[in-house]
Amino acid sequence: MSTPQDLPVVVIGGGPVGLAAAAHLVERGIEPLVLESGPDVGAAVAAWGHVRLFSPWQYDVDAVARRLLAPTGWVEPEADVLPTGAELVDRYLRPLAQTPAIAPHVRTGVRVLAVTRDGADRSRSLGRARRPFRLRVRDADGERDLLARAVVDATGTWGQSNPLGASGIPAVGEQEASAFVTGPLPDVLGRDRERFAGRRTLVVGRGHSAANTLLGLVELAESEPDTEITWAIRGGSARRLYGGGGADELPARGHLGERLRAAVESGAITLATHVTIDELVLARDGVLVRGRRRDEEASVEVDAIVNATGFRPDLAMLREVRLDLDPVVEAPRGLATLIDPNEHSCGTVRPHGEALLRHPDEGFYVVGSKSYGRAPTFLLATGYEQVRSVVAALAGDRQAADAVELNLPSTGVCSADGPVDDDKDVPVPAGAASSSCC
Known part of the structure; x- marks a missing residue:
C-alpha cells in the first residue's frame, strides 16, 4: 500500500x-x-x-x-x-x-x-x-x-480552559456554578458590560488575559463606582506580569504591566496572593468562593468569576x-x-x-x-x-x-522571575493565534 x-x-x-x-x-x-x-x-x-x-x-x-x-x-x-x-x-x-x-x-x-x-x-x-x-x-x-x-x-x-481548582481538576461545585464563570477575555466595556457593572468580580490568573480583564474592570469602575475587583493568584507575587516596563521591546506590553501595577497600588484592584480555590457554593446573591490563602481558610462572595487561568x-x-x-x-x-x-x-x-x-x-x-x-x-x-x-x-x-531562523522581541511580561507556580495563562492579546500568543 x-x-x-x-x-x-x-x-x-x-x-x-x-x-x-x-x-x-x-x-x-x-x-x-x-x-x-x-x-x-x-x-x-x-x-x-x-x-x-x-x-x-x-x-x-x-x-x-x-x-x-x-x-x-x-x-x-x-x-x-x-x-x-x-x-x-x-x-x-x-x-x-x-x-x-x-x-x-x-x-x-x-x-x-x-x-x-x-x-x-x-x-x-x-x-x-x-x-x-x-x-x-x-x-x-x-x-x-x-x-x-x-x-x-x-x-x-x-x-479549553484550565479549571479554577488548583490541582488540575475543577473545584468542588465548579460545574454547578458555571453560570457565574466567564472565559478569560469577557468584553467588560462592551457586550458583557451589564454582567460586571456595579458588581463584585473575582479574576483568577496571572497572565495577559487576566491583566486585560482587570484593566477593563478598572475603567468600568470609573463610571460604575459600585464595581468591586478582586484579583486572585496562586503565586506569591504579580511581579512576573508587571514585566519590563519601558525596557520591553514591545512598548504596549510593557505599558500593560505598568498600568496594572498602578491599579493595584492605588487600591482599585484588591490583590490576593497564595490563593487556592477549593469550592464554589451557590449563594443567595452570587457565588461563595471557598479556599485557602497559604494554609489558612479564606472565602469571598462575588457576582462573577473570570477564569483567566489559561x-x-x-x-x-x-x-x-x-x-x-x-x-x-x-x-x-x-x-x-x-x-x-x-x-x-x-x-x-x-x-x-x-x-x-x-x-x-x-x-x-x-x-x-x-x-x-x-x-x-x-x-x-x-x-x-x-x-x-x-x-x-x-x-x-x-x-x-x-534552516530555522526567528527574530523575536524580548523582555516584558512573558519573562519568568523564577519557577512559575500558578496555572498557564496563555497571553491571548499578544499576537493572535487561533488560541493565543504574545
Whole structure:
C-alpha cells in the first residue's frame, strides 16, 4: 500500500497559523484542505476581537501570506500599528482566506472528531507509515470521513480552559456554578458590560488575559463606582506580569504591566496572593468562593468569576495517533525543554522547526499554540516559522526544513522571575493565534 500523492494535506484550524500553513503548502505546489470548525476563518480570534494586541502588524503577517495577498490589491496595515483581534480577522485572515490560491481549499463549519491511520488503529504497526490518514469530520450534513497524505493540527487551545481548582481538576461545585464563570477575555466595556457593572468580580490568573480583564474592570469602575475587583493568584507575587516596563521591546506590553501595577497600588484592584480555590457554593446573591490563602481558610462572595487561568491542549481527537509528548508540558518531547516556562520567556525560546515537531506517526504535526501544550510562551511569529519548516519537510526540502531562523522581541511580561507556580495563562492579546500568543 502506498499513500496516494493526490490526497491533500489537511490543516485543522483556520486561524493565523492554520492559514499560514495553507499559504506555504500552496506556494510549494501541495494541495491543502483547511478545516475550520467555526462559521468563518479566525473564529477563535474573533471571540476576543475587542482586545488590542500588543504586538504590531510586523509580527502578525506571515511572509508567504503577504506574497499571496499582494496581487489582490490588499493594502498591508502599517507595520508599527497595534491591531485588535477583530482587525486581525477583517484586515488579514479573511482577505487571505479569500485569495484565489487559498479560497478553494477552505471549508468552514467542519469539526474534526478524530484522526487515525486508514485501516490501522494506534496499536497496529505493520505498514503503518504507508497508510494515509483518515479523519472523521462533522458538518451541517452529518458525519463523514476524509483521507489525507499528511495532517497539520493548528487548532490552538482556545476554549479549553484550565479549571479554577488548583490541582488540575475543577473545584468542588465548579460545574454547578458555571453560570457565574466567564472565559478569560469577557468584553467588560462592551457586550458583557451589564454582567460586571456595579458588581463584585473575582479574576483568577496571572497572565495577559487576566491583566486585560482587570484593566477593563478598572475603567468600568470609573463610571460604575459600585464595581468591586478582586484579583486572585496562586503565586506569591504579580511581579512576573508587571514585566519590563519601558525596557520591553514591545512598548504596549510593557505599558500593560505598568498600568496594572498602578491599579493595584492605588487600591482599585484588591490583590490576593497564595490563593487556592477549593469550592464554589451557590449563594443567595452570587457565588461563595471557598479556599485557602497559604494554609489558612479564606472565602469571598462575588457576582462573577473570570477564569483567566489559561488553557490546555485538547488531545481527545488524537487518541489513535501515535504522539510523543512530554509528560509534564504536553508538548513534543524534543520541544518541551526549549519552552519550559520555568526557564524561558516568549522572547527567549530558540527557533525550532519540523525536526522537533514531528511525531512517531510520520506526516502528522501539531503546530501553533497547541504545540506548546501547557507552556505559556508561544508567539505568533513562532507559529509561522513552525509551519514554514513543516511544509518544507513535507515537500522534501530537508535543507529548508532544518534552516530555522526567528527574530523575536524580548523582555516584558512573558519573562519568568523564577519557577512559575500558578496555572498557564496563555497571553491571548499578544499576537493572535487561533488560541493565543504574545
